[in-house]
Amino acid sequence: MTFRIRPTMLKMAAAAWLLGATGAMADTTLEFTQWWEPELPAGSLRKIMDDFEAANPGIKVTLVSGPYATTRDQISVGAATGTLSDVVGLDGAWVNNLNAQNALADMNPMMDASGFDKSQVADIIKVDGKAVMFPVASFVYPVFVNLDLAAQAGVTKLPSTRAEFLEAAKKMTHADKNQYGWVLPLSLQTPSGVQNDMMSWVWASGQSMMADGKPALEGKPVVDMLTFVKSLNDAGTISPGIATKTEQEKVEEFVNDRVGMMIDSLAHVNLIRKRNPKLNFDLIPVPVVENYNGKRGLPYASWGIGISAGSKHQEEAWKLVQYLMSEKVNAKLVSLANAFPGNVNAKPDFVTSDKAFGKAFEIFKTGYLANEFTGLPVAEDLMTQFDVQAQKVLAGEQTPEQAAANAQKGWMAKF
Numbered sequence: 001m002t003f004r005i006r007p008t009m010l011k012m013a014a015a016a017w018l019l020g021a022t023g024a025m026a027d028t029t030l031e032f033t034q035w036w037e038p039e040l041p042a043g044s045l046r047k048i049m050d051d052f053e054a055a056n057p058g059i060k061v062t063l064v065s066g067p068y069a070t071t072r073d074q075i076s077v078g079a080a081t082g083t084l085s086d087v088v089g090l091d092g093a094w095v096n097n098l099n100a101q102n103a104l105a106d107m108n109p110m111m112d113a114s115g116f117d118k119s120q121v122a123d124i125i126k127v128d129g130k131a132v133m134f135p136v137a138s139f140v141y142p143v144f145v146n147l148d149l150a151a152q153a154g155v156t157k158l159p160s161t162r163a164e165f166l167e168a169a170k171k172m173t174h175a176d177k178n179q180y181g182w183v184l185p186l187s188l189q190t191p192s193g194v195q196n197d198m199m200s201w202v203w204a205s206g207q208s209m210m211a212d213g214k215p216a217l218e219g220k221p222v223v224d225m226l227t228f229v230k231s232l233n234d235a236g237t238i239s240p241g242i243a244t245k246t247e248q249e250k251v252e253e254f255v256n257d258r259v260g261m262m263i264d265s266l267a268h269v270n271l272i273r274k275r276n277p278k279l280n281f282d283l284i285p286v287p288v289v290e291n292y293n294g295k296r297g298l299p300y301a302s303w304g305i306g307i308s309a310g311s312k313h314q315e316e317a318w319k320l321v322q323y324l325m326s327e328k329v330n331a332k333l334v335s336l337a338n339a340f341p342g343n344v345n346a347k348p349d350f351v352t353s354d355k356a357f358g359k360a361f362e363i364f365k366t367g368y369l370a371n372e373f374t375g376l377p378v379a380e381d382l383m384t385q386f387d388v389q390a391q392k393v394l395a396g397e398q399t400p401e402q403a404a405a406n407a408q409k410g411w412m413a414k415f
Contacts, residue, residue, distance in 0.1 A: 028316045029060045033074060034089030036303055036337070037065035039267045044336045052323050059316050067248060069190045078308075079103035086311040087320055090133045090304035092125055092374035093195065093383070098306075099127040105307040106130040110318040121325055122342050125304065125375060135302035136324055137339035139265040141196055142283040142298075142363055144272075146172075149179070149260040158284050162201070162228050165261070165287040169237035172260030181237035183259040184229070185245040186391055191383035192247060195373050196299060197263050198390065201225045203297030203370035204286035210372050215411040217386075217404045224289070226393055226400035233394045243391050255279065265301060266338050266360055283359050285367065297370030298363065303339070340364065378414050385410040 037045045049061040064085060066074065071089065078084035079101045090098075098104050108131045111118060118124065125133035143165075145158055153171040157164070169181025185193040199222075202209055207221035216222070232238055239245070239259050251268050253259045255275040263286060272279060285296050305324060307317045323329055331346035333339075338350045338357045350357040373379045389403035389410075398406075 027058050027060050028313050029062055030087055030313055030316055030320060031062050031064055031085040032087040032089075032320070033064040033071060033078070033085040034303070034305075035066060035068040035071040036089055037063055038067060039271060040336050041270060045333075048324075048329065048333060051329075052320060055323070056316075056319055059319065061320065069246060069248070072190075082310050084308040084310060086308055086313050086317045088306050088308060090306050092133065092135075092302055092304055092371070093192070093376070093379035095125055095132050095304070095306070096127055096375060096377050096379060099130065099132055102309055104130070104132040105309045105311065105314055105317075106132065107134075107307060107318070107321070110307075110314070114318065114322065116322065120327070120343050120345055122344050127375065133304040133306045134321065134325055134342055136305050136330065136342045137303040137334045137337050138300050138342070138369065139267045139302070139337075139339050140298045140300045140360060140364055140369070141200055141263050141265055141286070142360060143286055144254060144262050144264050145282050145284060146254065146257065146260050147280045147282055149257065153260070155260075158282065159287050160284075161287050161290055163290060166228075166232060166235065166237070169232060169261065170235055173235075173237045175236060179258055179260070180239040181260050182232055183239040183245070183250045183253050183262045184232075184242050185247050185250045186242050186387050186394075187244050187246045188384055188387055190246050191380060191387045193245075193250075194383040194386045194390065195371065196247070196265075196301070197250075198225060198229060198386075199372070200263055200286050200297075200299035201228060203299055203372070205288040205292045206294045206297055208372065214415055215408055217408040217411065218401075223400050223404050226390065226403055229390070230393055230400060242394060254281075263299070266357070267303075269338055269356060281356075283356055283363065285363050296363075296367040298367040300369045300371055302342075302374075303337070382411055382414060 046063065049063060053060055075084065075088055079098050084103055121134055123135050124131050149172050155168045155171055159165040159168045172181040184197050199209055202221045202225050209222050210216055239253055250262055251264060254262045255272055288296060305321055307314055307321065311317055324333065325343055327343050327345045330341050330343035331348060334341045334346060335348040335350050341348060351361040376382060386407045389407045392398045393400055393403045
């Protein structure tokens with residue numbers, strides 16, 4: 001008997017073979033670049049991605065993780081070359097520049113098409129009307145104090161004012177032991193020290209570096225801050241290497257008992273405990289000017305999230321963004337990160353389970369979030385310009401007033 005294969009059978013077989021051959025390749029793979037994974041408990045972000053994949057069959061997530069500075073550079077290059085990941089972790093200081101390069105997708109149409117409840121998110125960062133970033137988690141920047149070094153130095157009362165901070169820093173400084181009261185990272189490569197470690201002194205006292213939407217650097221608040229930082233430097237209380245020091249190096253010095261106090265993100269608490277489980281530290285608000293009794297501005301930074309304008313998988317990317325911003329998932333993420341939630345309904349569990357974060361939450365409740373760099377045009381360039389002028393003050397090359405005037409001139413050219 002001769003078996004005849006009809007053309008229709010051949011077509012059906014070919015179609016079946018093609019489906020089988022490509023079935024394993026049918027998944028959409030999203031690339032997600034961020035600096036969060038190294039700052040979270042090991043494996044925790046991957047677990048959240050695994051849960052997302054289980055809830056969204058056909059979508060896989062590849063995490064591209066690295067330190068903050070490395071991630072910033074990688075995203076900058078990706079934006080310039082059109083190779084940005086589908087989903088990107090963002091700092092509010094970056095979004096204006098990235099938007100100018102048309103690198104970020106407008107999430108407004110995605111929210112509208114999916115019926116996304118905008119009232120559930122703490123904030124939506126917009127540039128030129130485009131919704132380019134959601135803060136997933138927000139971290140306040142208190143002062144970390146090494147309690148053992150403080151006790152050894154005879155600091156019995158943790159500082160609340162700038163004058164008390166200066167005196168505590170002096171007592172904790174022993175240059176012969178390579179031990180200093182404070183650490184200030186002003187690397188031009190990562191100028192976020194201007195935001196986190198300098199302007200935070202301004203915001204803490206309810207003051208501002210802006211006026212009517214324009215820079216006001218020559219005003220008393222910024223000049224007084226520069227004068228105060230100069231007094232810390234003149235007293236020899238700041239760890240050497242200010243001009244080249246990065247945030248990562250700042251944290252390492254604190255972890256290794258080389259500095260008594262630092263202004264830093266709550267995001268680093270897990271890292272600090274992992275690097276030195278025996279370190280005895282406490283958290284206090286950034287000290288204020290004398291006789292200030294108002295609410296303290298709390299410097300903060302966010303783990304923001306956005307979608308690449310060039311992504312071929314924006315629909316799937318939006319599903320991941322929605323997932324991370326949903327109440328239960330957001331609560332889980334910020335509890336792991338010890339951060340404040342991006343979903344207003346999310347309730348982190350750390351405020352009752354961890355003493356340090358309970359303290360941070362008390363600081364949070366009595367103050368207000370303050371970061372005037374978020375959304376500013378070329379925010380990192382503005383930080384760099386101020387950084388250059390501040391370094392000249394610390395090197396004795398100009399006065400705080402001159403530095404403020406020079407920075408003001410440079411900033412105004414960008415507005």
